């Protein structure tokens with residue numbers, strides 16, 4: 001059944017809608033690269049792929065609100081390059097979870113989908129290592145609340161070099177909070193990896 005659906009609905013580019021791949025090479029070339037980023041406190045390294053500007057905003061919206069799964073493959077492949085070329089070999093990937101109400105409303109957590117697509121391309125395990133403490137949705141929060149950021153608590157037993165993935169880096173507060181929560185006994189190195197950073 002899935003194969004039939006694939007034939008009926010070939011992948012389309014998330015931006016120009018041409019059939020082919022989830023993000024065509026022509027559109028991928030127009031996406032603005034991330035500026036240099038300062039590593040937020042709580043992390044040992046931080047990497048960003050794109051600047052959250054121009055068509056990157058449309059790409060993120062496709063992933064976040066319309067669940068454009070085909071574009072995830074392209075995003076996963078691009079982010080996997082950072083994972084594979086890390087100075088300290090990466091042991092596992094996780095993600096900064098969105099609030100449970102947003103997850104319920106959308107039916108998925110876009111940061112988890114990005115992390116799983118990246119892990120599949122980088123051949124690195126992906127595990128839920130963070131729980132978001134209640135009352136801390138970022139989109140639509142006031143500036144003061146966004147700067148303070150959400151808070152997380154660890155779950156499971158992360159170890160080695162853990163990379164935490166998020167979709168958009170706004171203030172760095174989410175990644176910093178995630179990094180702090182991941183600093184458990186067996187974790188030696190924590191890196192952040194985001195699809196896009198606000199310029």
Ligand SMILES: [Zn+2]
Pocket residue numbers: 013014015016017018023024025026027028
């Ligand atoms: Zn395109």
